[in-house]
Amino acid sequence: MDAEAAGNSFGETRLNEYIPSPARVLETRLLTPGNRHFVLQFKDPQLRESFSFSAGQFVQTSLLGIGEAPFAICSPPTQKGTFELCVRETGNVTRALHRLAQDDTVWVRGPYGRGFPLSEMGGQNLVFIAGGIGLSPLRSAIKNAVCLEKEFGGLTVLYGARSPDQLLFRDEYEEWRQCCRLEIAVEEATPDWHGRTGLITSLFDVVDLSPIDTQVLICGPPVMFRFVLDRLQEIGFADSQIYVSLERNMRCGVGKCEHCVVESFYTCRQGPVLSIEQIRGISSALR
Amino acid sequence: MVKKAGNIFPGSTLPPELRRWLMDLSSDYRVLVPSYKAGNRIFEDVSPLGLTGVDLPQSRTVIPFKKALLPPSETLFSFEGGSLLQDLHAEDTILFGLHVCELSADRLLATVMENDRPDFPFMERRRRTITIGVPCERTEGCFCEKTGHDHVGPGDFDLFLVPASMGASNGDLRMIVGTEAGARLVAGAPVSVLEEPAGISAPPGEESGNEIRWPLAALPEKIRQSMGAVMWDELADRCLGCGNCTIVCPLCYCFYTRDETGLDPTAGHRLRHWDSCQLIGFARVAGGHNFREARSERIWYRFSHKFMRMQETFDRAGCSGCGACFHFCPAAIDPRQVIKSVLEVTDGR
Numbered sequence: 066m067d068a069e070a071a072g073n074s075f076g077e078t079r080l081n082e083y084i085p086s087p088a089r090v091l092e093t094r095l096l097t098p099g100n101r102h103f104v105l106q107f108k109d110p111q112l113r114e115s116f117s118f119s120a121g122q123f124v125q126t127s128l129l130g131i132g133e134a135p136f137a138i139c140s141p142p143t144q145k146g147t148f149e150l151c152v153r154e155t156g157n158v159t160r161a162l163h164r165l166a167q168d169d170t171v172w173v174r175g176p177y178g179r180g181f182p183l184s185e186m187g188g189q190n191l192v193f194i195a196g197g198i199g200l201s202p203l204r205s206a207i208k209n210a211v212c213l214e215k216e217f218g219g220l221t222v223l224y225g226a227r228s229p230d231q232l233l234f235r236d237e238y239e240e241w242r243q244c245c246r247l248e249i250a251v252e253e254a255t256p257d258w259h260g261r262t263g264l265i266t267s268l269f270d271v272v273d274l275s276p277i278d279t280q281v282l283i284c285g286p287p288v289m290f291r292f293v294l295d296r297l298q299e300i301g302f303a304d305s306q307i308y309v310s311l312e313r314n315m316r317c318g319v320g321k322c323e324h325c326v327v328e329s330f331y332t333c334r335q336g337p338v339l340s341i342e343q344i345r346g347i348s349s350a351l352r
Numbered sequence: 353m354v355k356k357a358g359n360i361f362p363g364s365t366l367p368p369e370l371r372r373w374l375m376d377l378s379s380d381y382r383v384l385v386p387s388y389k390a391g392n393r394i395f396e397d398v399s400p401l402g403l404t405g406v407d408l409p410q411s412r413t414v415i416p417f418k419k420a421l422l423p424p425s426e427t428l429f430s431f432e433g434g435s436l437l438q439d440l441h442a443e444d445t446i447l448f449g450l451h452v453c454e455l456s457a458d459r460l461l462a463t464v465m466e467n468d469r470p471d472f473p474f475m476e477r478r479r480r481t482i483t484i485g486v487p488c489e490r491t492e493g494c495f496c497e498k499t500g501h502d503h504v505g506p507g508d509f510d511l512f513l514v515p516a517s518m519g520a521s522n523g524d525l526r527m528i529v530g531t532e533a534g535a536r537l538v539a540g541a542p543v544s545v546l547e548e549p550a551g552i553s554a555p556p557g558e559e560s561g562n563e564i565r566w567p568l569a570a571l572p573e574k575i576r577q578s579m580g581a582v583m584w585d586e587l588a589d590r591c592l593g594c595g596n597c598t599i600v601c602p603l604c605y606c607f608y609t610r611d612e613t614g615l616d617p618t619a620g621h622r623l624r625h626w627d628s629c630q631l632i633g634f635a636r637v638a639g640g641h642n643f644r645e646a647r648s649e650r651i652w653y654r655f656s657h658k659f660m661r662m663q664e665t666f667d668r669a670g671c672s673g674c675g676a677c678f679h680f681c682p683a684a685i686d687p688r689q690v691i692k693s694v695l696e697v698t699d700g701r
Binding site: 072073074075076077078080081082083084085087127129130131132133134153155156158159170172287312313314316317319320321322323324326327328329334348349352 | 428429431434436438440462464465466467468469470471472473475476478479481482483507510531532533534535536576579605606607608609610611613617618619620622624627629634635636637638639641643644649653656657660661664
């Protein structure tokens with residue numbers, strides 16, 4: 066039928082980006098009140114093999130009949146065959162995801178966007194600064210760096226959460242500490258909390274960061290960025306040494322629906338990870 | 353005064369032989385033709401049985417041609433019992449009666465949708481669509497000469513009815529062939545073919561002179577500099593935030609998706625609908641944070657998309673100059689005034 070129209074200026078488009086693929090929930094558990102962890106595996110063995118991503122990229126994940134939402138992958142790219150998400154319960158889709166059990170099906174498309182350029186950071190010291198659920202995409206990068214430990218200099222993780230019961234991936238800290246310096250601050254301590262209390266910026270007084278041969282990777286709520294960036298700039302970090310992962314309303318993932326635009330870039334295409342150098346002068350990027 | 357370029361269709365009616373041809377084509381194609389319905393000019397589906405009042409050269413349609421390529425609502429896929437079914441609704445389509453600015457907008461819209469990661473549903477429809485341009489006589493409040501959408505080359509249309517400015521006279525139906533698809537279609541048409549492929553320019557507008565076109569290449573920087581200027585607050589005081597301007601714009605294409613089910617929650621569709629960057633929730637994320645809460649920011653955002661981002665990415669303004677946004681705006685916000693203000697507030701910068 067379409068032979069008639071063929072011959073105008075447009076050829077065939079091969080891939081329908083909006084069609085997701087089914088993935089099985091291999092494991093799921095509540096990490097903290099409101100935050101659920103999923104280990105997922107594509108049902109299609111071929112896709113399972115070919116699926117690759119970089120730390121900081123995201124997938125669109127949906128439940129049929131409920132809807133779709135973007136989530137950063139929180140497992141490292143070195144983990145093959147499965148991938149993981151950490152989902153905070155905030156809306157319709159996440160509420161429904163929280164009700165899932167092992168062997169249930171979710172629908173996934175992606176990966177989308179640009180992640181942290183870890184492959185260009187060989188030999189450098191890495192500082193990860195995470196606030197709240199912002200640890201999720203950074204966990205992918207942290208675990209990636211830990212796996213490839215010898216390729217980097219020192220690894221430092223600064224992590225801030227509202228309260229001790231909101232700390233994500235607590236059972237992994239010991240392992241991370243084998244090759245990372247991990248410092249944690251909570252805003253509201255509980256009687257059983259023996260760690261530091263304060264904002265994430267208070268951790269800058271604990272660690273002695275130097276901008277020499279060091280790259281910083283940040284993810285957290287918009288309010289955190291300004292304070293953290295001020296401290297980093299005081300220490301002497303250049304804009305080109307600092308990478309942030311931005312949150313926006315990413316609906317299509319392919320730079321078409323326009324929801325995630327920040328002035329002149331698509332968060333879903335040029336981001337979500339951008340260097341401060343890339344967003345210099347774009348005042349709306351970091352608020 | 354609008355300068356009349358001469359109407360090759362007296363009384364704005366379609367010559368009977370063309371009408372018959374389109375009706376015949378409608379058994380094999382979806383054929384859309386501008387016509388009047390309940391007092392509004394719309395692109396109407398032609399049925400083999402007939403076609404109501406066709407008004408070719410004059411005035412703008414309420415909803416632009418984009419509805420044939422990016423429907424106001426469409427099914428991305430259906431699902432039932434845990435399996436997913438792709439059922440893209442795309443059919444061979446003829447868009448008849450596009451003006452130069454619309455053909456130019458169509459080309460840019462397709463470029464946007466094809467760019468980077470192509471939009472499959474749009475491109476499937478576009479691939480199956482044949483465009484037939486007609487001469488325009490300008491519409492009150494249109495300004496394609498300002499935005500650079502006042503000319504199309506032969507590849508920008510499949511067929512084009514030869515305008516009076518190229519020697520066509522009453523009853524003289526000739527078409528310019530732009531593509532292979534156009535050549536095949538015109539073989540069965542009651543028209544003769546203009547042998548030389550040619551580009552078409554819109555007739556001149558109300559103003560004349562060399563300063564008519566906006567400084568499109570300089571606008572991105574000026575739009576950027578104007579961010580936060582009082583002019584956007586003043587516009588926000590007038591704007592109702594209704595989103596009409598984006599609905600009627602041939603070059604607005606943003607969308608949102610949602611799932612729809614019936615009583616059985618496992619069976620339904622994933623739909624996408626036109627959205628509007630002028631609505632307050634457009635940049636809101638889960639949890640409630642809104643990255644563009646202020647109306648002034650949303651208005652700036654719309655103009656920056658059209659005159660900054662699209663200009664920088666595609667070297668074309670994202671405004672065809674059709675004037676529909678102004679014509680259908682309840683607050684009569686005129687993009688010509690907006691750009692004038694941008695140029696004034698950034699004067700000398």
